[in-house]
Amino acid sequence: MFVAILLSAALCAIALPSIFILIRESTKIHRQGIVKDLIKVFERYGNPGSSTIPSFEFVKYKYFVNNGSADQEGRRRDDFRIHHWILSAFPLVAITFVLNSLCLAIVIHVALRRSITVDVAWLDGRSPLPLFGWVLLASYVGAILFLLKSFVQAINNFDLSPFSMVGASVNLIFSVVAGLLFIFGVVRIPAAAFGIETTGAAAFPLTIVAAFTAGYFPDVAVRNVMRWSNLRLRKAEDERVYKGFKAIPLEIIDGIDSEIRSRLEDYHISAVQNLAAANPLMLFVETPYGVYQIMDWVAQAQLCASVGPSALAKLWRIGIRTIFDLERVALDQCCYAPALLETIGAVIWKGPEVSLSKYPIVPDLDAIRADIRFRLENPHVLRLRQVFNQVSDTIGADARRLSPIVDCEPSTGRVCPFARPAAAA
Template sequence: MFIILSMIGFFLVLEAMRYPFTETNLLMLGLQSSTTADVSANYQKVTALIVCAGFLGAYVWSTKYLILRVANLDLTPIDFLQVSAHIILTILIAGILRHFEGSALEFAASGALLLAFLFGLFPGLGVATLWDRLPGRLKSKGAISQYREIARDFPLDLLDGIDSSKKFRLESYEITDVQIMATANPVQLFVSTPYNLALILDWIAQAQLLVILGPEKFLEARAMCIRNIHDFLDAAETVGGRAYIMPLLSTSPMSDQIIKERIISISSGIHVRFLREICFALSNIERRAFPYQISDNRNDAKDESVKREEDAA
């Protein structure tokens, strides 16, 4: 299907370069009213070029994606169906947005061509752009006035190590956003995908911290060298660490006891506990395999700090 679709796409691209568009076409003209034949022909030419640019961008990205799958020895028949669907969706979105914007794109045809090409080059960009153009009443899931405040959508590429190719790959396993990644099973992902277990565990740990703190505090945590849920919970084990992360939990001062309760609430979540137990088990296996090469000075420092706190109490 991908080969046939590519052949048809390149044939249409070559035809669009020399086709005169003397006759009106509903797909190319849309619902735009034209006064003269020249205006109608120009509008249809711009529409054809925008759709062709979307196809070329989608084809370039699809080729790169398939090459990466071959390089990882992970190419499956479903990959060809996915990239074919991506090409078709990009063409449809480019055409819809062309008619949606109307004659406004006549004054920025080069920018529209570049935008259509980017729609194909970055999966999800066209859908997000089209979604932003919809009226607010069409986006709500129900008659809830607080919908915009409650609804959150964190794309996967907010996490370190996830690019457009990995994002597209993970979406085939129904991991479409950060919230789903935060609750994913790392062992299942390790078995199903070509990515190593340490990378998957890091993605999930980052996702959990982003979901808990939100995007603004998440960026502040990165500036404080706290990039995942493990760093956050490890810092909360000492009095100094809890004082250090307090700005991430609240804008107003909090007592140490309140911070402890907040940390207990966060660490007791089932997905956080599950992830921590897996990482702890892997750490124990590594210590037994390399008893002389590995030393955890950080844990020793924490134990001494906890002892000092107990003695002071």
């Protein structure tokens, strides 16, 4: 039994980093193909070398890192070698092997009521498992689930590296220790000091859940330990900040629901500001969504991040959905209308902060246009505009407007696309 436990633990420990390293290489090859297709599109319809898109160059630099290759300036850009992965994964394999063996022995002891041939009293089949064993098992389950999730996110973002393996080893130890520290240092000791029962039927499930949570969120557990210990000379956090500033959820963007939000969270996009500053071409390569859909989402997010969710809903009613719709109304003479601009200014400026100041609720048109101009000067807005212009150029000028409908005489034999026959005399 003991040998079988060791073999199973070793197999799982070796398979954990190996599978993710292989998936990383497969993902790199797949996304390199997508980037090559994008290169063909931009070079086909544009002037290669005449206009460089930094956001696209970042995508190419991220994924075209091959052994022995060099960039345009002659600098070698090598990907990680196999010995880098082996050396960095060794601590993770060793730690998971030890913890796998211990937790697998605990599971067999609890589930099968079988003794393990080791000199540990509480692994005897007739002995009850102490609370330490339950807390260790729950903390390790939470820690390993967090590790798997972080590896999946690293694959999605293509930032899995040998250092990720070293960091995972540290986080795994930290999570297990944080779970034990949280339960026995924060829950058990104060409860014993104040005579609170923590071993009853009702307290045991809460203890297991708390241990799992501490293993999954070790930083939260350690933060609570430090806060409740009242350590001197420690800078405390102002909790009023969390109440005054709140993150805007992604569901406010037209086209994003809870399922899409959960997918985007794998790419560290959990709020509107994250989406507003995201690289649209990078998202197209790394997510299953279309490039036009992503550009629309990012443009909506940039408008929301600029004017706020309340003003965003009001601007929708007058057809202003994205940051570039706002730019057209303010700066494009073809779309300029004083009444429309005053309405936009009233939506953006109206609020308690402005109404109580010396400025009027609705400023003049020059102030509104100046306000919109500086909202458009953020680097992520400039980047998105460059991508929009490049994509518009690839589509062509014939897509700017619909062709006019002209009368067409059937007897002439002319080819009249998008035309209707002339009315009979």
